[in-house]
Amino acid sequence: MLTDEGKKYAAEGSPEVQLFLAVPPEGFIAKDELQKKLDPSVFKIGCSQAGKNKWVDMGKQVSRKVQHVEDKVKDLLVRIQDGQTIDKDDINSLKARKLIVAQTWKGYSVRKGPNYASKRKKVATDLTRENLQRGDWKELEFKEYNFNAKGPLADAGHLHPLLKVKQQLKNIFLQMGFEEMPTNNFVESSFWNFDALFQPQQHPARDSHDTFFLEAPSTTRQLPEDYVELVKRVHESGGYGSRGYMYDWKREEANKNLLRTHTTAVSTRMLYALAKQPFAPKRYFSIDRVFRNESVDRTHLAEFHQIEGLVCDRGLTLGDLIGVLNDFFSRLGMSKLRFKPAYNPYTEPSMEIFSYHEGLKKWVEIGNSGMFRPEMLLPMGFPEDVRVIAWGLSLERPTMILYGIDNIRDLFGHKVDLSLIKRNPICRLGID
């Protein structure tokens, strides 16, 4: 459509033609005089356009170069006003001179669709008992299901994510032939938690900064005295092929009660009981809570769950330990394992277990293992060729990795978001 300027030229003619007409057909006219004759804007544009078209000779004196001109521009503008179509190049040049402006028209074409009806019907959102009883379900039209919309959260029961993982691990142990140990006793004596495991009395782990010692009951009331005597002797002076630690073992230390720092305390009691029977091989496991007096942070709590497995048999080797670790961890989806020499007071050899994490593209420590020391087993009364291989890891760490949780308090404890528990999928560890 025409701009205001364009409308002006459509009516009066383009400025270059006006200028042309103002120049005498024969002879000259002074430029100043010409300027006075015309509108200033007409003059300016007219000069440049007329000059461009080579219609006039522009100088101090202006004269016509050609006899006659056509006012093409006015012509085009008029045609546009009439609604006629014009050439694209012409459109562009008129646009450039800001004489026309593009205007958009939107058009819709409408036709009858498939659901066209002379009368509008209401769409049913549900099928009800009344529909069935009345029989009008036959004529009902149903609104499409929106399968992308989630329904309201069902009021259902849910099991805790950590315990779902525990259940799967328990199944794995059972399939591997391991018997569950009774671990329902959190209070333990230092004797069963440390001394019987050949852990020396001046060891850092026994300090109050790692262990919860008890005020009540502060000391254990009973210990198997014969066995205590054997344990004392092996700490102080060795025996059974060992040179011992050669320090003064104190009964008061052993009597101190604590909250167990590892479920190995239970394993020790079970092994002691096993040694009293005529020897039969055994595989034991447990998954239960342990307590550490450490500072709490994103990945550490004062209480957590330890997973422990042990095999007791004649002639077991490191090769058997590596084999059972490979079996166990491959059922958890970790089949690429490496072992690193480590130190535990009660195992020798000791191995830290590393698994290759495909996501992080590096080796990650997943557990600790070893063969119990003879100084621990022989005072219990086991025959010399009986060996015990064992391993342990925490329950929380693999669960956090499995479910992508990076703060342990989001998983365990009272600060857990209930919807996390409700949203948690089934645990398929050990199945695939």
Add this chain to the structure above:
Amino acid sequence: MPTVSVARDRLFAALGRSYTQEEFEELCFNFGIELDDVTTEKAIILKERHLEDDNSSLDDEVIYKIEVPANRYDLLCLEGLAQALCIFNGHEKIPRYTVANISKESMLKMQVKKETSLIRPFVVCAVLRGIAFDEARYNSFIDLQDKLHQNICRKRTLVAIGTHDLDTLQGPFTYEALPPPEINFVPLKQVKHFRADELMEFYKSDLKLKKFLHIIEKSKVFPVIYDRNRTVLSLPPIINGAHSAITLKTKNVFIECTATDLTKAKIVLNTMVTTFSAYCERKFEVEPVEVISFDGNSSVYPDLSEYNMEVPLSYITGSIGVPLEVDEVTSLLNRMQVHAEQAGLGGNNINVSVPPTRSDILHPCDVMEDVAIAYGYNNIPKRKLSSLKPLPLNQLSDLIRYEIAMNGFAEVLTWILCSKKENFEMLNRKDDKTTAVVIGNPRSSDFEVVRTSLMPGMLKTVGHNKDHPKPIKIFEVGDVVLLDEKKDVGASNRRLLAALYCGANSGFEVLNNFDIPDPCTFLELDIENFL
């Protein structure tokens, strides 16, 4: 686990070669230590002083922080680590540590007075003759004492180490315990004299030393070591005297370790002298000192004797699970700083001599572990114990069943056999004869086909429970059978989950055929797809 900071380049120089970080980490992994952190000298100092980087001229030396096992006191300094790794790599032989062969009369003496038994009964001593210190060695010497104090010494409560420039002192020495006001000396880093009781007050504000005051402060007598001129060597476990302070120029070092645990004192003394005798004129030789008790008994320290064991080859190979010959085992042990050789002729026993650097070795099982480490844990073939595998489909089915039940659905168990009509027509489905297994001799129409869907059974259940309170929520996890050309018999089972909801309202169309007056929603899934 204790961590030792060592200058990387100095360590590599001692190892005789340079490593990339990955190569070094691999070496650590195989040996049983861990490269915990990599930092620079500058970064450590800035952190200690709580400063930001100021582009100063502080040393940018790369520092490796290496974690070592808690029972390896020989690895608590650069010298110990380097030696252990060199021997592990087979570049060096295990040193033979010796005590200088001097007569008892010419030995320096340490006389122990009776009162020391009230507070700190034991003392052991040794001399390092003709030692050459430079700044790095000196720092290492101080750092090792610190590390030992923190670890085996249990923060100086069990053992405290004092090191002195022997040329500033004159033996014989005495180890006494006196009332605090009677002890008077110039302590390290001070210029004026202090009485021992004044010193206790003075150090209450010393960040480092105040932690040790409790060990003796309540005692009526404090331990103290004098030389023949009543120069105070040290007030254990608090501080040494300034008079006998060691400098870079020191040529002869006198070491005394006072203790409440004699075994640990000996281990600590041995660790100090075995490590730093490498810098003595007579390499790996230590000059002994006689310690004379108040009851007249005397002992000579250090006790560098080797601990001997005879270990059967079968014990080692039988515990590790790798067949090895005696000579293979002995060369593996030599790489772990343990002397080993065949016992007797054609023997299957190995004579093992444990040097004083390996105080962690208590029993043949420790020797066996060292053989396994040198062999390489990851080279040991695994032996699988018998175990069972679950059936994934059945395990998964059970997990799903529990979840659905927890969502408030009752489990139903319906017939696998049904009529053709129930399986097709009544479900608005066409029987194109390509899906169902057909019974050839059914007794009645109830046994015509094997179900191809769980729907008939579920719907029939609802039909027979019209009076049951609504909504009815039921589920079933079970097999259907479909014709299958790929199977040998021509048909296969498929495990499905179906759930049905029936109430006063709900979505899915229902069949009047099953005589159910209320609407139902039904869902059926093939759960084998989840495997």
